[in-house]
Amino acid sequence: MLVIVTTTQKRMDAPTVRQVQCKSILGESGICDFAVNCYTGCEHACTYCYARFMGRFHHADKPWGSFVDAKVNAPEVLERQLQRRGLFGGGSVFMSSVCDAYQPAEREFGLTRRCLELLVQAGYNVHVQTKSALVQRDFDLLGGRENASLCMTLASADAAVTAWTEPNASPPQDRIETLKLAAKAGVQIKAFVGPLLPGLTDTQESLEALFAQLAKLPLAEVYVDRLNLRWGVWPAVSHALARFAPHALAATKAMLFSASPSRSYNRSLRVTVRQAAEKAGLKAPMNMVL
Ligand code: SF4
Structure with missing residues (x-):
């Protein structure tokens, strides 16, 4: 049994977390073939974050790191998109390009995990990049696979x-x-x-x-x-x-x-x-x- 180690440094004020619906979740990406971002915004609030441009389109009045929109229908939308791409769709998927897939909100919503399950089952190559120890929770999905990396x-x-x-x-x-x-x-x-x-x-x-x-x-x-x-x-x-x-x-x-x-x-x-x-x-x- 894996133990998830401590996950916080000096915390900012808690972010505003909203539940939202998305229309698409498997988007094209310059890093891999596709990227999946189950959240808009990132609670990690890194000073140098390149994704802060997302704040121009969502919550323009709030500082980066102070808001998170959880796309609560992401797994259902992803399942539909994967079905549409068919059995031989395949490709590589980056998780995630404009948020951290394992930011604290993921502990509550589990959206990254459910999307990851669908992607590995469908045979996609999944590349997870994170700054969070919470990813330990999903080692059962990432371990022992040639088509997954952390x-x-x-x-x-x-x-x-x-x-x-x-x-x-x-x-x-x-x-x-x-x-x-x-x-x-x-x-x-x-x-x-x-x-x-x-x-x-x-x-x-x-x-x-x-x-x-x-x-x-x-x-x-x-x-x-x-x-x-x-x-x-x-x-x-x-x-x-x-x-x-x-x-x-x-x-x-x-x-x-x-x-x-x-x-x-x-x-x-x-x-x-x-x-x-x-x-x-x-x-x-x-x-x-x-
Ligand atoms: S973890 Fe990544 S996406 Fe999140 S604030 Fe830091 S740099 Fe930005």
């Missing part, structure tokens, strides 16, 4: 940093423990290291500390990414940096807004990542999305 996002092993960069996600140690348990349960595991913040989580010291822990895991692949400019990201990140890490503000601004510093940043980050991986003994295949 990718844990981890930009830092330092809980003092993630407490303000990813305030409502599981603490880093719980994510690492979850990967360990996933491997034991026969789940193919991966790590997504990013988006890295200049002068904060992209330093040799920070990366080495994280990689030293990842090196102990049988990871199929490690992805590394820097911070990129997306809608609404700079206002949120600059606000958080000014408050928690003012020393990193100028470097982050230069890296994001000037072409030349941005290119040289990519080059030096690749070197730092390689050196940190070597020193930490991280041997898993590395894919730098830089």
